[in-house]
Amino acid sequence: MKYLRFSSGEVLARIIAEKDNPQVDVFFGGIADAFVAGKKEDVFEPYVPKGAEAIPDKYRDGEGYWTGVAIDPICFLFNASFLKEHNLKAPDSWADLLNPAFKNGLLMADARTSGTAVSRLFSLVLALGEDEAFAYQKKLDENVQQYTESGAGGALPIARGQAAGGIFFIVDALEIQQKGYDVVISYPKEGVVYGVEAMGLIRGAKNPSVAKKFLDWAAGPGMQRIYEEKKINLIPTHPEVSLENPALDMKDVRLLDLDIEWSGENRKRLVERWVKEILR
Amino acid sequence: MGERNPPLEKNLPSFWGGRIFEGTIWLLLGLFVLYPLFRLLLLVFSGDGAALGNLLRPFTDSYARRALVNSLILALSVGTLGTALGFLFAWGVTRIPLPRGGRIFFSSVTVLAFVSPPFTGSIALTLVLGPGGILPELLHLSNFSIYGFPGTLLAETLTYFPLAFLTLGGILGALDPSLEDAARSLGSTEGRVFRTVTLPLCVPGLAASFLLLFAESLADFATPLVMGGKSFPVLPTEIYLQITGMYDLRGGAAMAFVLLLPALGVFLLQRHRTNGRSYVTVTGRETPPSRRVLPSRRVKWAVLGVISFVTLFIFLLYGTILLSSFVKVWGVDNSFTLDNYRFVFTTGLNSITDSLLIALTATFFGTLLALSVALLAAERKGKRGGALEFVSLLNYVLPGTVLGIAYLVAFNSGPIVLTGTMTILVALCAFRYDAAGIRAILASLRQIDPSLEEASLGLGASRLTTLRRITLPLILPAVKTGMRYLFTVSLTAISAVIFLVSVDWSLVTVRILQAMTELLFAEAAAFSVVLILIVFTAIGGINLFFRLLFPSGRKGPGGDTLSHGQVE
Numbered sequence: 042m043k044y045l046r047f048s049s050g051e052v053l054a055r056i057i058a059e060k061d062n063p064q065v066d067v068f069f070g071g072i073a074d075a076f077v078a079g080k081k082e083d084v085f086e087p088y089v090p091k092g093a094e095a096i097p098d099k100y101r102d103g104e105g106y107w108t109g110v111a112i113d114p115i116c117f118l119f120n121a122s123f124l125k126e127h128n129l130k131a132p133d134s135w136a137d138l139l140n141p142a143f144k145n146g147l148l149m150a151d152a153r154t155s156g157t158a159v160s161r162l163f164s165l166v167l168a169l170g171e172d173e174a175f176a177y178q179k180k181l182d183e184n185v186q187q188y189t190e191s192g193a194g195g196a197l198p199i200a201r202g203q204a205a206g207g208i209f210f211i212v213d214a215l216e217i218q219q220k221g222y223d224v225v226i227s228y229p230k231e232g233v234v235y236g237v238e239a240m241g242l243i244r245g246a247k248n249p250s251v252a253k254k255f256l257d258w259a260a261g262p263g264m265q266r267i268y269e270e271k272k273i274n275l276i277p278t279h280p281e282v283s284l285e286n287p288a289l290d291m292k293d294v295r296l297l298d299l300d301i302e303w304s305g306e307n308r309k310r311l312v313e314r315w316v317k318e319i320l321r
Numbered sequence: 322m323g324e325r326n327p328p329l330e331k332n333l334p335s336f337w338g339g340r341i342f343e344g345t346i347w348l349l350l351g352l353f354v355l356y357p358l359f360r361l362l363l364l365v366f367s368g369d370g371a372a373l374g375n376l377l378r379p380f381t382d383s384y385a386r387r388a389l390v391n392s393l394i395l396a397l398s399v400g401t402l403g404t405a406l407g408f409l410f411a412w413g414v415t416r417i418p419l420p421r422g423g424r425i426f427f428s429s430v431t432v433l434a435f436v437s438p439p440f441t442g443s444i445a446l447t448l449v450l451g452p453g454g455i456l457p458e459l460l461h462l463s464n465f466s467i468y469g470f471p472g473t474l475l476a477e478t479l480t481y482f483p484l485a486f487l488t489l490g491g492i493l494g495a496l497d498p499s500l501e502d503a504a505r506s507l508g509s510t511e512g513r514v515f516r517t518v519t520l521p522l523c524v525p526g527l528a529a530s531f532l533l534l535f536a537e538s539l540a541d542f543a544t545p546l547v548m549g550g551k552s553f554p555v556l557p558t559e560i561y562l563q564i565t566g567m568y569d570l571r572g573g574a575a576m577a578f579v580l581l582l583p584a585l586g587v588f589l590l591q592r593h594r595t596n597g598r599s600y601v602t603v604t605g606r607e608t609p610p611s612r613r614v615l616p617s618r619r620v621k622w623a624v625l626g627v628i629s630f631v632t633l634f635i636f637l638l639y640g641t642i643l644l645s646s647f648v649k650v651w652g653v654d655n656s657f658t659l660d661n662y663r664f665v666f667t668t669g670l671n672s673i674t675d676s677l678l679i680a681l682t683a684t685f686f687g688t689l690l691a692l693s694v695a696l697l698a699a700e701r702k703g704k705r706g707g708a709l710e711f712v713s714l715l716n717y718v719l720p721g722t723v724l725g726i727a728y729l730v731a732f733n734s735g736p737i738v739l740t741g742t743m744t745i746l747v748a749l750c751a752f753r754y755d756a757a758g759i760r761a762i763l764a765s766l767r768q769i770d771p772s773l774e775e776a777s778l779g780l781g782a783s784r785l786t787t788l789r790r791i792t793l794p795l796i797l798p799a800v801k802t803g804m805r806y807l808f809t810v811s812l813t814a815i816s817a818v819i820f821l822v823s824v825d826w827s828l829v830t831v832r833i834l835q836a837m838t839e840l841l842f843a844e845a846a847a848f849s850v851v852l853i854l855i856v857f858t859a860i861g862g863i864n865l866f867f868r869l870l871f872p873s874g875r876k877g878p879g880g881d882t883l884s885h886g887q888v889e
Contacts, residue, residue, distance in 0.1 A: 043824035045822065045823070045824060045827075047819065048565065048838065050565030050566050050568060054564050054565055054568075054570050054726065054820070055820055058364075058570065058729045058730050058733065058820065059729060061734035064733070064741055064823065065824075145466070153562040153563070153567055185551060186468075187468055187551055188551050190547065193840055196840060197842060198447065198451070201448075203448075203452050203454065204453075213840065217840060220653065220840070221650050222650070222652070312567065316384060320554070
């Protein structure tokens, strides 16, 4: 098997441009809303992998265009020494981020670039309601140092103390913590949404039978156990895969279920509203 | 110098003026420049009828309009500042009697700045100048923010000024210092010599480098993405976000066509500015070696001061990359390790050899192409030459992301299928990065007295012999400039190739991108250091190649005056 690795947006742009003569068979590990967008462009072939029925419905497309293999909740990531210096505890509410102590100190992904930012946007809309979410983000903007180009992009400056903190996918936040940086991970009590890492078959794939075999394997517990073995901090969707890492235990975290179809339909509108109201 | 030279007589037998040759060049440009652009336009209009709205969005939508205006301001500033800085470096290297080691040193610094490995270069800049970075800490500027226009301008100027240095170094090197000396010995002040002799004769070089830097900045989406902050949107970045973030391939591509307009404007302006004037300083006439009157000490030290300051800053940037590549986790575990390099040479070796092969091949074909286009355009004056020049510039002007998608769309289906091959990567590099060579060679050709070539032809030498024995040696520095640029950028560029790398052909820059997304900064830094070493080795190789091929090199009138002016 050979693979190329890019961000979801880049992969989707490539697949759409290659539509007349697909160069790959499977899109693996992209965020689910990229699949929703791709479905509209007619670049995916419905296929429900064998055994995928075991995966809860909310992690799968109803028509089989994509299957979620793991979820990735949003969290807060803060520099521990910054918090100590300013006598603050790790924020546990969205409102905590408005603290003036964080002025010019937060890093957020630009809503137009990354799954992280869109998930942040959806979290706020679900937790606070749409209009309140935008009013909140307008206030939050005062504390934002920069909107970064990739979801993980802000993690390193925070770890190194160039910024106070930010909002990330847990996979990136834990990665930077495992490297040894002194950072704190926390969650807002109002709840967060999670990204669904999905996979799907490309329409017109040149090797459909091999591709289907791969999808069958990847939907099963065997593949999903690899995440933990390789310290990739995602939460598997297959109920048979249990997790040892306490950092990924979400029983005390309020996870908000996001309707992927709804998110796919409203993504563009919400992001455009973000550009219009927050960026300008 | 000032006299007008008659244009080359049209009735001379001409090889590169021949119809077959011209047809071949146009065929190639049609295939690898116009055809992808046409397919992209088709894609833009294949959608739901919003195409026209998308095309016009940079004018109708207020945010996109702001991005367009910002892009233009940025490109003009980068063009001006970068050309000025490049000129200072070139002037310093060619006019200040530095020891040979000093000349090589400053030339190497520009190469270093030029390599500017993707991502790690910007990260280094934020580490040095960003919030809590090395310099703000040192100067106790706690609320200093580099993000926005100043940061983007600084980063782009530092990355692209070497291109101006290369172009102008060749021009200044070929400019007979005895002209400046004559003015000085006639009692002109330093400022007057500069204003009335040096600067006017450099106009083709200045115009060429301004155009290159302007276009380079207009197409750059990655630097503003990192340095732009939250209040400085530029169009190439907006396009990138539209395509990869909003999943809107057509809308993003449509907006890119607007960028062709300012590029055309600047192109026409520089043509208008330099046409109809003569900049000939390389003639067959022997000028007696003049007594060198050196530039005044004050000017010398001022220039040396500026370029030394910039040099220090560049060292600071690259020093941070070098250090990061040798430690385990910077800031946490600063112990020395070679693991990052072990990682590069085990898992990354394939991508290094692939990148090298592609860069070398692209350099070879791109140089041939640049030479052919430049010689042809110089001979075909007027509209035909102008069209050729502009078309050859198109791929350079489009943002890399958009060009990459155009190539993908054009060569993935239809009459010519090239996706997944090495050819498509080589073609992309050759037809995009030949631009610097074309501009440099054209500027250099303007310095040469046509009577030199005419004399050779008149003495019975063939066109090809004249090219090999007279013209080529005279434009050699410009050809070298083109080659260095081609090689370096083919090796380090990322935005366009993202869409064209395939499972069989990966590239170092793509590996750096992967390392960055996996937060493996130390590994990315090690990849960058290896890239820098490869570029230095290759440039040494190019110099050696030319020394063997043309042992005499470009000598100006008066024999040795120009060996003094050679840019290493």
